[in-house]
Amino acid sequence: MAIRKLERSEWESYFDQLSKKLGAKEVQIEIINEDIGDQVETWWQPLTGLSYDPKDDEFEVAAERHDHLIHKPVEIYVDEDVDGVKTVEVIQEDGTKHIIKLRSPEALPEK
Template identity: 30%
Template sequence: MINETSRTTDALLSAAGYCAEERSGGDETMGVTVLSKADWPAYFSRLGKAVEGRTIKIEVLGDTLGDQILVRSASLIGATYEPKEDALEISVKGMTHVVDRPQKVSVQDDNGKILAIEVVDVGDRHQLMTFA
């Protein structure tokens, strides 16, 4: 895992409902971690437990389709990364969102509490999942 602070940090925090002023008080515990592809299967298999009882919002951001909200508020049923298919499946009540050939997974957390996850696919579309 790699800790990274960049534009992605601001985008993830903004989407999770945090603004720059809220995190400027010297608190360095928030950051973006870019997961290595080898870590994806285990990470996503544990995700349901890590966000249990919280709601998820799923947005897809891309130049060709614009910004789309797929899920406004739902409970996460589960998430699975299948290396053989090179696909990430995110299941909520009533639907499963599939990200084909993900290229990058970034996780925004605050002291271990997951705030947001960004998955960039091969078409440079950003799947943004925020947790409340």
């Protein structure tokens, strides 16, 4: 696995390309903040896409039953391996960390 920091100039195009080639993925979102501690906001559910909007300075995680917006991100890290992106960590200007975990859905048992 390789964790790398994305430059701000890469954010929009990186996540546009990633969303196009994601395939079937599930997402779980954790928020880490000094005031609230470590909280899971969204348990595993189908992921629709990830995007960054430079105009509004927002990072969006779109899932089947939840839309998560991160306002004014200052750093984004991705954990990639041969199978693709496993984790995206977005840090807001107030220090709040948003950990976006991705996985392939579990296969149904064969009959």
